[in-house]
Amino acid sequence: MPANFSGIWNLTTSDNFEGYMLALGIDFATRKIAKMLKPQKTIEQDGDSFTIRTTSTFRNYLVQFKVGEEFEEDNKGLDGRKCKSVVSWDNDKLVCVQTGEKRNRGWTNWIEGDELYLEIRCEDQVCNQVYKKA
Numbered sequence: 001m002p003a004n005f006s007g008i009w010n011l012t013t014s015d016n017f018e019g020y021m022l023a024l025g026i027d028f029a030t031r032k033i034a035k036m037l038k039p040q041k042t043i044e045q046d047g048d049s050f051t052i053r054t055t056s057t058f059r060n061y062l063v064q065f066k067v068g069e070e071f072e073e074d075n076k077g078l079d080g081r082k083c084k085s086v087v088s089w090d091n092d093k094l095v096c097v098q099t100g101e102k103r104n105r106g107w108t109n110w111i112e113g114d115e116l117y118l119e120i121r122c123e124d125q126v127c128n129q130v131y132k133k134a
């Protein structure tokens with residue numbers, strides 16, 4: 001049985017979010033606000049179908065996909081670039097490749113105990129975040 005990511009998850013730690021935002025070309029003022037945020041993730045999983053909401057006091061982001069099916073991703077409210085994204089299972093890890101203008105862009109989500117891990121990548125930058133189940 002595959003992992004179940006469903007639930008509400010609150011950010012506890014974030015490492016090198018600044019480097020990740022710099023790689024995406026996010027401006028100074030936006031970075032200053034964004035790095036203070038403690039986003040919450042609300043994940044709805046039905047088999048291989050996912051809705052992931054990342055919400056904060058500043059901006060929200062929604063993505064919906066089915067594992068293995070490529071989709072057009074519009075990173076609205078983030079860096080604003082569009083990419084072609086596809087999510088796959090790597091054992092119990094959910095791995096997204098975001099093909100577009102930025103090289104080596106993507107993310108990996110996985111669960112350990114009551115924690116949700118997120119690695120987000122862009123070019124040579126990696127940001128690691130941990131969320132705790134609400």
Ligand code: ECB
Nearest residue numbers: 026034039052054056059060061063078079107
């Ligand atoms: C939506 C809350 C964060 C808002 C930050 C606002 C401005 C910063 C602009 C760009 C930074 C790029 C990404 C922000 C980080 C989090 C958003 C989604 C991270 C992600 O890839 O989550 C995946 C996997 O769980 C689902 O979208």
